[in-house]
Amino acid sequence: MINRVNKVLIGKDISRTAALTAATLYTGTNGPADGEVIVLDKNKKLLSSGATTADTDTIYIAEAIGDTYTYVTEGTGTSVTGVRRLILSDLIVGTDVIGYRGRAYSAIVEQVVTVTPSLTVVAGTEYVIRIVFTDTREHPGQVTSTYRVIANTTATVAALIDQFVAKINADTHRRVNATDGTTYLTLTARALPYDTTDSVNALDAYQQVNFKVFLTSNNFTTATTIVYTTAPFPGNGTWQKVRDAEQAQLGYRGVHSLIAFPYTAPTMRVVKDETYDCIVIEHNVPYQSPDNQYVKKAPVTTEIYIPNTISSNQMTDVLTVLNPWMESAGGFSAISF
Numbered sequence: 001m002i003n004r005v006n007k008v009l010i011g012k013d014i015s016r017t018a019a020l021t022a023a024t025l026y027t028g029t030n031g032p033a034d035g036e037v038i039v040l041d042k043n044k045k046l047l048s049s050g051a052t053t054a055d056t057d058t059i060y061i062a063e064a065i066g067d068t069y070t071y072v073t074e075g076t077g078t079s080v081t082g083v084r085r086l087i088l089s090d091l092i093v094g095t096d097v098i099g100y101r102g103r104a105y106s107a108i109v110e111q112v113v114t115v116t117p118s119l120t121v122v123a124g125t126e127y128v129i130r131i132v133f134t135d136t137r138e139h140p141g142q143v144t145s146t147y148r149v150i151a152n153t154t155a156t157v158a159a160l161i162d163q164f165v166a167k168i169n170a171d172t173h174r175r176v177n178a179t180d181g182t183t184y185l186t187l188t189a190r191a192l193p194y195d196t197t198d199s200v201n202a203l204d205a206y207q208q209v210n211f212k213v214f215l216t217s218n219n220f221t222t223a224t225t226i227v228y229t230t231a232p233f234p235g236n237g238t239w240q241k242v243r244d245a246e247q248a249q250l251g252y253r254g255v256h257s258l259i260a261f262p263y264t265a266p267t268m269r270v271v272k273d274e275t276y277d278c279i280v281i282e283h284n285v286p287y288q289s290p291d292n293q294y295v296k297k298a299p300v301t302t303e304i305y306i307p308n309t310i311s312s313n314q315m316t317d318v319l320t321v322l323n324p325w326m327e328s329a330g331g332f333s334a335i336s337f
Contacts, residue, residue, distance in 0.1 A: 005285075005300045006249045007089045009063040010242060010269040010276075011037040013307040016317045022046040028082035032064035035269075037306060037314060039321045044088075049320050052328035053094035059325060061089040061281075061304055063269070087253075089302045090285045094329035096297065099282030102335035105237035105275045105308045110191070112230035113213050116184040118223040123155040128216045129164055131176060131187070135210040145175065161185045175209045187213060189232060197240060200268045203258055205247075206240035208232045237276035242305050246270050276305040277315055277337045279322070308337065 012035025019030035020038075022045050032038055039047040041056035048055070067085040072078065115129070129147045136143040149163040165185055168178040179186040189209035197204045210232055215224040234241065246268060247258070255265045281304075284297035306315045315337060323334040 005090065005252055005298065006245070006303065007252065007300065008242075008246050008249045008303045008305070009037060009061055009087060009089060010246060011035050011063060011304070011306040011312075011314050012269075012271065013274065013309050013312045013314075015313050020046070022048075026080070026083055028068070028080055028084075031082075031084045032062075032086075034064060034066040034084070036064045037304060037318055038062050038064070039318065039325075040088075042091075047321050047325070050324050051321070052325055054328065056325075057094050059092050059094075061092070061302060061322075062086040065269070066267075089281075090283075090300050092281060092283050092302065093286070094325070096284040096286070097281065097326065097329050097332070098284065099280065100326045100330075100332040100335070101280050102337060103236050103278040103280060104337050105277050106233075106235050107275075108191075108208070108235040108238055109230060109233040110189040110208065111210060111228075111232040112189075113187045113211070114181075114184055114225075114227045114229050115187065115213055115215060116225040116227070117157050117160065117215060118225060119157070119217075121151050121155045121157055121160050123151050123153045125151050125217055127151060127160060127164075127222065129168070130214045130216065132212045132214070133175060133209065134212065135207060145171070147171070158182050176211065186229075187211075200239075200243050200270050200272055202243070205244045206234070206238075208234055237278055237305065237308065239270055239272050239274050239276070242274075242276050243268065243270045245303060245305075270305075271307075274307050275309070277308040279304040279306075279318070279335060281326075 014033055014035050017030065017033050017036060020032055024030040025046050040060040040062050041047045042058040044060060047059060064084045064086055068082045069085060070079055070081045071083065073080065127149055131145045133143045147164060147167045149167055151160055152163065161180055165178040165180045168174055176187045176189055189211065197206050213226050215222050250265060253266060281302040283300055285300045286295045286297050289296045306318065319335055326332045327334060
């Protein structure tokens with residue numbers, strides 16, 4: 001059984017090579033720069049702006065990388081040096097495109113919960129905030145943090161909140177931060193797992209803290225207003241999510257283990273702290289079936305990530321070429337960011 005193949009191409013925050021033409025693409029001079037994304041026709045030549053399926057029924061998306069190579073022209077023996085290596089998408093056949101859409105960058109939003117005690121605080125009484133985490137995949141709802149305080153002689157809600165905020169923020173392993181609002185306290189999820197995913201080569205995928213909150217006293221639920229103020233949102237086009245997408249497709253580039261020694265893999269293309277807009281192309285790729293000797297089709301997704309910074313005109317140039325071809329392929333709407 002063939003599962004859906006994902007190809008991920010990641011551009012850099014650079015401007016289009018002004019002198020790049022179909023004639024210079026493979027010459028080693030005025031070719032694409034490292035991190036430049038280009039669209040090629042069925043002959044793997046630079047696709048012209050405004051070209052449609054009538055000009056080429058198949059295209060490729062290519063990403064230039066830092067490596068170069070030298071080739072010798074057959075017959076003449078002339079050497080051509082400095083030709084940029086390209087990472088190619090699977091072939092994209094116009095009649096087999098089933099989806100074409102853009103996904104603009106949006107920032108990560110962490111969960112926020114507001115806890116407002118509505119009670120008469122009794123000095124010397126134990127009060128407990130229990131936070132139940134629902135984001136732990138192995139044991140959802142079974143991982144908790146419990147914070148206990150004994151109400152001091154001030155015996156006011158404000159004093160009780162002060163104690164809880166100090167208690168929670170003193171926990172070096174806490175998964176939330178507490179903020180004192182005098183009559184209420186605010187709990188905000190922390191980015192996790194703090195350090196183990198803060199690298200382009202991290203093995204752990206990015207995830208967010210999701211949680212529920214309970215305030216009790218003497219093992220009974222205490223009168224409290226708990227408002228789930230802000231829902232968590234993982235964002236789109238963040239460097240962490242782009243990294244996870246890139247790692248997930250390394251198997252299609254021959255990397256079948258990220259932990260076996262010796263570890264051999266291409267340099268990650270994602271840039272830490274960069275933000276990306278994304279083009280998603282869903283299409284089918286024909287292949288010759290060995291079992292019954294006729295052509296079958298496999299579903300493929302091609303994801304193109306390009307920095308959304310103003311200094312780069314990469315996305316504009318890619319869409320100038322890609323939009324007309326996609327519109328002619330199946331009436332897909334043009335993408336804009």
